[in-house]
Amino acid sequence: MKNYIKKYVILRRNEFKIMVKKMKKSKACYLFLAPYAILFTMFYILPVCSSIFFSFTYYNILESPKFIGVQNYINLILQDDIFLTAIKNTFLIAVITGPLGYIMSFLFAWLINELPRWLRTIGVIVFYVPSIAGNVFIIFAIFFRGDAYGYVNAFLMNAGIIGAPILWLTNPKYMLKVCMIVILWMSLGTGFLSFVAGLQGVDRSQFEAGYMDGVKNRWQELWYITLPNMKPMLMFGAVMAITQAFGVCDVTMALCGYPSTDYAARTVVTHLFDYGFSRFEMGYASAIATTLFLIMIICNKAIQSLLRRVGT
Secondary structure, three states: OHHHHHHHHHHHHHHHHHHHHHHHHOHHHHHHHHHHHHHHHHHHHHHHHHHHHHOOEEOOOOOOOEEOOOHHHHHHHHHOHHHHHHHHHHHHHHHHHHHHHHHHHHHHHHHHOOOOHHHHHHHHHHHHHHHHOOOOHHHHHHHOOOOOOOHHHHHHHHOOOOOOOOOOOOOOOOHHHHHHHHHHHHOOHHHHHHHHHHHHOOOHHHHHHHHHOOOOOHHHHHHHHHHHHOHHHHHHHHHHHHHHHHOOOHHHHHHHOOOOHHHOOOOHHHHHHHHHHHOOOHHHHHHHHHHHHHHHHHHHHHHHHHHOOOOO
């Protein structure tokens, strides 16, 4: 056993020496990489590490952080009922809008890819604009107004389906459903754009070879040729879908208020915003952020393992 450990240490030491030699030979490459690496470390790596550190402390900005171990996590899971409601709402949004938006983005991109170039350009603009128009949910606030002047209520009342206006954005029965519709509409853009780019990059000669090898219809073409060539784009779209689904905050706060009625539209990020920027309990907010970070990593790993099987 000792000889095995010794050989393993020597092997790793030799690998490290080889890596150092390669780095010395590629000094210019690392100099060009340095600005991005420094900015990435300062604005991404350090904030994540500091958040994990503060999650084990009591920190309210005004006083120095006090180490309290895992007490924040115990309070978060065992005593914070609102957080459990936020977790439930966030998972509902992620499970429904994430996969549905991902599939819809790909299907729309696949269909639009078959159109002439000028029509494809118009289609890309139509689907991508909602993701960059930050206040598009204000339009939905007008549609789902709780009085007879809201477009949805007016249509339902004129059709004789309802007799009185429905409080779409204040009634806990409807709030989360309305938010999901808005989130789904706003989540199509980024993944859709990457899918369009991926479809344009598939070598057309592979389709001809596929037909010679026995591909008989468009579904087999999609499964055996298109999807395997789009794995990087599929992965990017999946990561963006998960990030957007778990990062929902602005839409629910703008449509349903802050806080929402009976916390029916509460999400994890809204809970984080509450403790971090309203109560200034940064230690507890960091625990919420770290928990969300771990959940997103687990979901990303699961999606990656699933997408590796596509086309195999």
